[in-house]
Amino acid sequence: MTVAPDRVLVIVPAWNEHRSVGGTIREIHSADPNFHVAVIDDGSTDDTAQVARAAGATVLRLPFNLGVGGAMRTGFTYAQRHGYQRVIQVDADGQHNPVDIHRVLAGLEHADISIGARFSDVGDYAVKGPRRWAMLFLAGVISRVAKTKLTDVTSGFRAAGPRAIEQYVRYYPAEYLGDTIDSLVAACHAGLTVKQIPVAMRPRAHGTPSQGPIGASVYLLRSVFALSLALLRRARPLQPEALQEQNA
Template identity: 55%
Template structure:
């Protein structure tokens, strides 16, 4: 597989991830040596910024906690200001395998956004009860809006191509749940092409998870409400899709 291009930025939103973020950065730099890694420290109370910087990342320190959406919006704006036209989002807790990044970037040859999907075979695989129902609703509704089958609409492991990067630098939602559900709705309603590729996610590699099973279920049910709100907002406009230079091309 060709190596990623030099104008690729890997953005890692991180909040109190000092236990894992160093290994995350080192894995990213080893897996995609032609890219640059930016850790957006979302006003952490620990040594996240120092650990990330020591591992070789560029670090942006936010003065207040904005959540993943706000951190990613800052990352997209940083990318546009510096001429990057590919942005890949990777969580700071180590769940996203860095070796899967080149596969997501390769998918941008035929799409504007490529999602690393945990369960590419069935909607809500592995979930039960209300959680499975919520995941089914999200997947089916967003699939219809995007006009393609999507099964993991809450995945934070995503690659964005040139049109998506420009769009998200202006519109990436910072509200609760906006970084996953609303961002996909904005992109799909703007005419961007969204695809997914299967990825084997890992367990959190350090720190403490913020959600248990009950909280995760409530999170998904709130996401359904967020989806309804996102569908009422005005459509965004983007330019025509240009040919995407394949990674590693001269």
């Protein structure tokens, strides 16, 4: 199956999100009925797959939990095989507002990767303490790598054009923060360009994110370690023939 060049694939990684995934899919379709939604069921033990399918999504089931990186690489592979030229990630927990999908996708007119940024004077998303320090440090370092000012490099609300899809199929790490930090650094090293679009995030529809001073301190240490590993890796620049094969 080959899709129309302007068709958009919305990838929704989901792990035990049966309470929120259905509502997220319906919101995506409300934002644009032409969006094709692919839910990557990341080894869920609840009814995530059934709920997603009933809401109108294509469901790709992984046999066990791989994490967001493994789920997204599956989604990008699916996108490449079916000829999608634009892909965007929307989390199943309801934090990413589907109303903003078109705004984030518009960033692909000027770059290979478009990030929906939480800290760009839109909305009231706030992070304090060590977690905030980590985010500021990461943004400062990766801004220099990307050669553009970025304020939110850990946002998963991001879109990919043809070159980014090709890059992510080749390399999209599954380890901690690999889906955000490592994948972004590797893409920049491969010559891809990045742009950020201000968006407002929402609270999780269900569940409780990890909080507390201990968890925030651990996040700080792990994020710095993840960035260090990412900077040590050097991805090969994409070759023109690779893109020609993708678009053939």
